[in-house]
Amino acid sequence: xxxxxxDLPYDAEAIAPAITAETFSYHHGKHHQAxxxxxxxxxxxxxxxxxxxxxxxxxxxxxxxGLFNNSAQVYNHGFYWHSLTPSTSGPSxxxxxxxxxxxxxxxxxxxxxxxxxxxxxxxxxxWLAEKGGKLSVEExxxxxxxxxxxxxxxxxxxxxxxxxYLDHQNARPGYLKAVIEGHLNxxxxxxxxxxxxxxxxxx
Ligand code: MN
Numbered sequence: 001x002x003x004x005x006x007d008l009p010y011d012a013e014a015i016a017p018a019i020t021a022e023t024f025s026y027h028h029g030k031h032h033q034a035x036x037x038x039x040x041x042x043x044x045x046x047x048x049x050x051x052x053x054x055x056x057x058x059x060x061x062x063x064x065x066g067l068f069n070n071s072a073q074v075y076n077h078g079f080y081w082h083s084l085t086p087s088t089s090g091p092s093x094x095x096x097x098x099x100x101x102x103x104x105x106x107x108x109x110x111x112x113x114x115x116x117x118x119x120x121x122x123x124x125x126x127w128l129a130e131k132g133g134k135l136s137v138e139e140x141x142x143x144x145x146x147x148x149x150x151x152x153x154x155x156x157x158x159x160x161x162x163x164x165y166l167d168h169q170n171a172r173p174g175y176l177k178a179v180i181e182g183h184l185n186x187x188x189x190x191x192x193x194x195x196x197x198x199x200x201x202x203x
Pocket of ligand 1: 027031074077158162163
């Protein structure tokens with residue numbers, strides 16, 4: 001079963017100026033597409049040909065770095081598109097309660113995401129995640145992902161330069177501020193928390 005490039009869940013212009021349509025044209029249309037194509041090429045005719053993306057990621061971790069990198073990036077980017085929304089609403093209900101419990105306040109969580117993302121060396125991802133009923137901010141390097149590591153990922157932000165360079169040049173903190181304050185999809189996070197198991201890549 002070949003994987004597909006999922007559509008953006010909003011218009012490519014909808015997140016601007018934090019993330020512009022030009023960035024999406026490369027980031028979604030070229031980078032994510034390339035990860036999909038390379039994953040499909042690597043699994044064709046192998047034991048992985050009919051496996052889920054999440055099973056492929058888990059099997060490839062530590063044994064097939066090329067397949068791990070590409071399949072994890074397919075997952076991470078699909079998850080990232082859904083972590084963004086044209087206009088943010090703010091968390092409520094159980095999600096808001098768990099944020100207060102873990103971080104003290106939404107402001108404190110936002111500051112932690114911003115500082116972790118800004119301080120992350122080179123490429124990677126910053127996440128809000130749940131494990132054992134507790135929320136935490138996590139970082140993964142390069143293509144690494146949380147989906148096969150016992151976490152229920154709630155939100156992620158791409159820290160690779162290709163995510164922000166066209167719009168913010170070297171100013172990763174400006175990109176993070178714009179996304180964190182204006183475009184995090186708390187409804188997606190709440191759905192992930194309520195489901196209790198990690199989001200799966202749609203095919
Ligand atoms: Mn990316």
